[in-house]
Amino acid sequence: MYNKCLSLQKDNLHLRKGSREDKLTGLLNRAAFEQDIKKAAQKGVSSVLFIDIDNFRDFNNKFGHMAGDSVLQKVSKTIKECVRTNDRVYRYGGEEIVVLLIECGKENAERLAEKIRVTINGLDNTAYPKISVSIGIATYPDDSDDIFAVVEKSDSALLAAKSKGKNRIEISK
Numbered sequence: 001m002y003n004k005c006l007s008l009q010k011d012n013l014h015l016r017k018g019s020r021e022d023k024l025t026g027l028l029n030r031a032a033f034e035q036d037i038k039k040a041a042q043k044g045v046s047s048v049l050f051i052d053i054d055n056f057r058d059f060n061n062k063f064g065h066m067a068g069d070s071v072l073q074k075v076s077k078t079i080k081e082c083v084r085t086n087d088r089v090y091r092y093g094g095e096e097i098v099v100l101l102i103e104c105g106k107e108n109a110e111r112l113a114e115k116i117r118v119t120i121n122g123l124d125n126t127a128y129p130k131i132s133v134s135i136g137i138a139t140y141p142d143d144s145d146d147i148f149a150v151v152e153k154s155d156s157a158l159l160a161a162k163s164k165g166k167n168r169i170e171i172s173k
Contacts, residue, residue, distance in 0.1 A: 022091040024069060025076035033090040033098060040100055041140055041147040047109035048151055049099040050136040050158040051079065051116070054166040055129075056095040063128060068095075071131055074123055082116045098151075106139040106171065113137055113169045121167070134161035138172035 020032035028036075040046045053059075053075055060068035072095060079097060080089050088100040099116075101109050113135045120133050136157030140150045153172040161170040 027091040047101040047139040048154040050154040051097040053095040054132045132167035135169045
């Protein structure tokens with residue numbers, strides 16, 4: 001009976017983990033983000049990085065989805081390697097990735113975003129075009145005392161980075 005309970009607990013843990021993880025990238029998924037973002041404000045200063053792989057749709061159309069999946073996996077792995085252990089990385093949708101930086105002000109968030117951007121620029125993507133990302137940054141409570149508004153502001157900053165030429169960082173004002 002004890003072994004059966006242990007097995008059931010392991011199965012439940014595996015199911016819970018699977019329901020929070022994106023299968024392709026190994027990142028946390030959007031459902032996990034929706035749960036975790038509610039808790040972020042309780043931990044004090046937090047920053048949100050909204051990251052988008054530049055020209056990804058064109059890349060997929062030209063080189064195929066398998067090549068696109070490979071790029072998405074490389075970028076996801078690189079972002080995970082660049083962030084601190086207490087930070088959380090999510091596949092938000094498509095080629096958009098969100099990083100939740102716990103107890104991280106805007107200045108440190110900008111440094112970390114630049115580290116991510118430069119590291120991704122340096123990835124070996126032989127046989128395909130170079131990879132670049134655009135990143136939007138917003139910080140709680142500096143940019144808003146509503147954590148959901150902070151997420152929207154980081155997304156707006158990302159859109160500004162895209163409109164200003166891509167492969168850059170924009171900070172919410």
